Amino acid sequence: MLFTFLLVVQAIIAFVLVTTILMQRSEGGGLGMGGGSPSGLMSARGAADFLTRMTAILAAVFVGMSIVLAIIAATQHRSATVDTSLVGKTTSSAPLAGGEGAQSGAAAEPAGDEAAPAPQNQAVPLAN
Numbered sequence: 525m526l527f528t529f530l531l532v533v534q535a536i537i538a539f540v541l542v543t544t545i546l547m548q549r550s551e552g553g554g555l556g557m558g559g560g561s562p563s564g565l566m567s568a569r570g571a572a573d574f575l576t577r578m579t580a581i582l583a584a585v586f587v588g589m590s591i592v593l594a595i596i597a598a599t600q601h602r603s604a605t606v607d608t609s610l611v612g613k614t615t616s617s618a619p620l621a622g623g624e625g626a627q628s629g630a631a632a633e634p635a636g637d638e639a640a641p642a643p644q645n646q647a648v649p650l651a652n
Contacts, residue, residue, distance in 0.1 A: 530589065530592065537585055537586050540582060541586055544575060544578050
C-alpha cells in the first residue's frame with residue numbers, strides 16, 4: 525500500500541517537474557543564471573530564478589523518491605508465483621496464415637528426404 529502511494533506521488537512529481545521545465549525560457553541561460561533579482565519575483569529574471577530553483581528542488585526530490593522506491597521494491601519479500609494453467613494446452617485447429625485452402629497439393633507434401641513432416645499449422649512445437 526505504501527509502495528503504491530509513493531508511486532502515485534512520484535508520478536505527480538514527474539508531471540510537475542516536466543511542467544516546470546517546459547515553462548522555462550530556452551535561451552540557454554538555464555542553470556547558469558545565478559544571483560538574485562533586486563526587483564523581486566514579479567520580474568522576468570525573478571520568475572526565471574524561481575523556476576530554476578523549483579526545477580532543481582523537484583529534480584532532487586524525484587531522484588530521492590526513485591531511490592526510496594527502488595529500496596522498497598528490493599526489500600519486499602513476495603512469493604513469486606507462475607501461472608501454469610496454460611502449460612500443456614495446444615490448439616491444433618489454428619488457421620493457416622493464408623487460410624485453410626491456401627496451399628496447393630504439391631506444396632503441402634513433404635520432400636522424400638525429410639525425416640518428419642512439417643506441422644500443418646506452421647507452428648513450432650515447444651515440447652514433444
